[in-house]
Amino acid sequence: MKRRAILSVYCFQISYHRPCLNLGLHSSLFVFRRCLSHGISLGSTHTRPFPDYSPKKPTIKDAELVHLISTTIKLRCSEPFRSILKPYESNFRSDHLIWVLMNIKNDYKLVLDFFDWACLRRDPSLEARCVVVQIAAASKDLKTAHELIHNFWAKPKLDVGLSFAHFSDRLIYTYKDWGSDPHVFDVFFRVLVETEMLNEARKLFDKLLGYGLVISVDFCNLFLTRLSSTFDGIEMAIKFFNEYPEVADIHLSQTLRKAGALCTGYDLYCLCRLGKIKEAHHLHLQMELRGCVPDVVSYSTLISRYCYVGELQKVLKLIEEMKIKGLKQNSYTYNSIILFLCKTGKLSEAEGLLREMMVLGVLPDNVVYTTLIDGFCKLGNVPAAYRLFDEMRDRKIIPDYITYTAIIHGFCQIGKMTEADKLFHEMVSRGLEPDEVTYTALIDGYCKTGEMKEAFSLHNQMVNMGLTPNVVTYTALADGLCKRGEVDVANELLHEVCKKGLQLNVCTYNSIVNGLCKSGNIAEAEKLVEQMEGAGPCPDAITYTTLMDAYCKMRDMAKPQKVLLEMLDRGLQPTVVTFNVLMNGFGMSGMVEDAERLLKWMLEKGIVPNAATYNSLMKQYCIRNNMRTTAEIYRSMCAGGVIPDSNTYNILIKGHSKVRNMKEAWFLHKEMAGKGFIPTASCYGALIKGFFKRRKFAEARELFEEMRRHGVVADRETYNIFVDMNYGEGNMDITLDLCDEIIENCLVGKPKNEETS
Structure with missing residues (x-):
């Protein structure tokens, strides 16, 4: 779904x-229903493509046998198969059936005769049965397709749910290369309804929506009528009718109303x-x-x-x-x-x-x-999200795969891959199946942290599970390769993807542009943008913003301003990120007054800044120890309805700690904790050093212990403070424990942590 x-x-x-039936409202859906009744795709941009068919390849010996059988039945099709194929019976296996069908699929009568002969020897595999069903549907012989599916479901099953999953997967797997006639799914849906497998019919309906196909109106009506014929089924019928009113017609509406349901x-x-x-x-x-x-x-x-x-x-x-x-x-x-x-x-x-x-x-x-x-x-406050996730489980509210995917994606976005991986395995252990979105989130997370081996391993695992990587998946992989400077490898990957028929979008090209810029190859990035303008997808605001960011980091502020004008000339609307790049560029170049003028201009033009906009400006004033102006900007930010993020608090706390304004720093730390944010190591370090220099040892100790509880690794200087303090107090056990932590965290011999937010 x-x-x-x-x-x-x-x-x-x-x-x-x-x-009270509104007939006019139903009439307005007539044209749409006509499309649906013919199985026409809804055209959603979120639909997934049907998988390519890639069966096992025959050995040389098998290929020879398949060729002999195929040639024999083509040349002697008028003779009984029992006699002409007798020499090959002893060596014939289920795999040979599909390989022969590949050679004769254009001759429908021959397909049926050969399939009947094969069935007399042994039960066909599920894949072979689905192949013949697809061929029958493509040949407009829906009666035979119906019989083939019905005969399968008429057999006793140990596990109906498992059988349904296998059959639907095989039917989808064989669809693209063996028939591509959407009526085949109408037939399957009808069989499920006729055999009273109504839950499975609903699952098939939802599954097909993911591929952009809708079951015809007639069979939807059959499904709903069966449901509404019993008291217990009425509620399910209403739920389906309400979720998909487009696939139900006036007749069914009246039927359900007569049942007292609507x-x-x-x-x-x-x-x-x-x-x-x-x-x-x-x-x-x-x-x-x-x-x-x-x-x-x-x-x-x-x-x-x-x-x-x-x-x-x-x-x-x-x-x-x-x-x-x-x-x-x-x-x-x-x-x-x-x-x-x-x-x-x-x-x-x-x-x-x-x-x-x-x-x-x-x-x-x-x-x-x-x-x-x-x-x-999405707001970046993953600790608060995880707190709700824990609360949810404590209240015995079972998370589904969407809940897990949301929290996994959150951890991936902030680079916490250990936590994301743990949740992924917990999700799988509970019987929840990850989908393309889950895998892509993890792949993107590993790519962002530069762990490309793990990313490609997940890609392979995803493919082995029958899931189809999409352009977002490959864009993440290309982006990860580019960030490691492997732009050529990324290009090769995308070239292979194009060969498979996957259409690259502007996001994919933006990844390459970004990779080239990050590796310092800005000239090549400029050429690629020119190629996009000529033949590829048109550059968007992100493309130009990426170039602007590269120019800003070169401290060449004339070029990004020129690119901004070019964007406006092309009718592209700059995003708040575009302006944040400019703001950050002005700050890095020491042009704080220009940054202030840009913020003022944004407000005048009704362009709403976000926390990052203000953070960039506040950071520059903190560097200059001008906390009065920093506080004014912060108040202006809050008054404008912009919600501070974790970076805002890190910048402010470090700034106030640096000038020994510990009362304000402590207040901001408490406010930050109340919102579920965890300070960075450098933020904790600034607070601890500030309190230590003010001889507020109790507060410094409290912060150090809090920091360790949160798993934030202190820098060497912070550790040295507490090693010296505990050694001076004669606490040798604690001193030795801290020394062990320094060694475990590989901080020996390293310079001071100069992390900045």
Whole structure:
């Protein structure tokens, strides 16, 4: 199913009010349904391609036998196969069946006759059966395709779920090269429904969405009718109908309504799904006049849609109406608002809402926690995300593969690959299957940390599991190679990828441009950008920003400003990252006044700075020990609604510690800890040294122990402080333990840690 759709909220539940069918609304979906009924792809940019078929290669001896059999049946097809193939029976194996089919697949009658002969000798492999099913479907013989699938499922099974997974995987695996007729999946879906395997039918429907295919309307209706024929199946039918209203027609809608299953809120729900929020709200207001009092479901539906379009004031007004009417918000209502707050970066408010719903007795579910975890990870606050992940497990709320993928991706983004790998293995041990997104997140993480051996090992593991690496996966690998200076190897990799038919995008080219810039080969990077303009995908804001960053690091500030003008001339909108690059460049070149003018210009033009924008400027004033101006910038940042990140706190704490303003540094450290951020080693070091020089030994010790608990490795100078202190106090055991830590952390003989944030 649509992977990230689970993070959004399904706000429609069962209610039993007076039916009111909106026929006009259903008519508006007629054209779309016609497309769906023919199995036409939805064209989603997130669909995965069908896998290439790559069977085992025959040996020379096997190839000779296959050639003899193929030639014999082609030349003597009118004779009984039992007699003409008798010389080959003793050596015939199941592998030979597929190899022969490759030679005769264009002769459909010959395929069926040979398959029948082979089946009399031994049961065909699942792969061979799926191959013949594909050929039958491609030959428009859906009756035979149906019989072949039905005969397989008519046999007794030890494990239906496992058999379904194997059969669907083989059917998908053989699709691209043996038939490519989407009706084959209609037939499989129909067999599952006819054999009452309704859960498996739903799984197949969801799985095919990932490949951009939808089961035809007729068979969806058959599926829903079977569900609604029993009391227990009605709820599942409604859930499917509500999630995919496009694949159900008016007849089925009326069928379910007669079953007493659909409520008046369905029309409101459909209007919201179609984006007609004003019409939906008007219907909501008219419901009372029709004798149908809006309930929590109707309110939740509207709130969800208003959250989706960012209308916070409307959301607050609807919540107030609910309170007046005595309606209690349910988990769907809360989840919509939490998702909206997470999308807008207001994670503290979102978590506050989580605490509120728990106080009111509304139990959060997996989706609520996953939404928050994903939001904190995207914001870079992985410690806070992991705290929620732990809380979730403590409350016996089971994380799914999306939850694990979100937290794994978060750790990968900050380079904590040990933690990411541990969670990955925990996920697999719990029976959760990682998908392309999970593997790509890990591959990207290892590439970012330069561990290319592990990255390629995961790529191979991914392929062996039948998952198809996409352009994002290969872009991550190319980016990792480029960061190690292996630009030529990255080019070779991408050349091989292109041979496989994978279309490279601008992100891939940007990785090469970035790699060339990082390795100091800016001239080659400029040439590649020129080639992109001529033949490849057009350069985007990231392409130009990468070049600007390279020029800034060369302290050549005239060139990045020229590139910025070129971007504007081409109609490309610079991002906040573009301006941050310029801001950082001005700072590195000592042009702090220019950096201030740039920030002022951004604010005047309505370009919203982020924490990194302010961090760059504050860092330069901290270097100059000008903490008064630094504090003013920080206050301006907070007043503008920009949320400080971990780097903000590291910069401020180090700056205040450097000028011995330990009271302010201590306050900021406590605030930072309260938000779940962990200081860097250099930040801890600055705090400890500041307190030590102020002879605040208790505070220094407390920070040192906290630092060690968090697994942050101190620099040699910080260790020396406590080695000398404990040695002077006669604490020899502690002194020796600290010396051991210095050796274990390989700090012996190294210069002072000059890490900067």
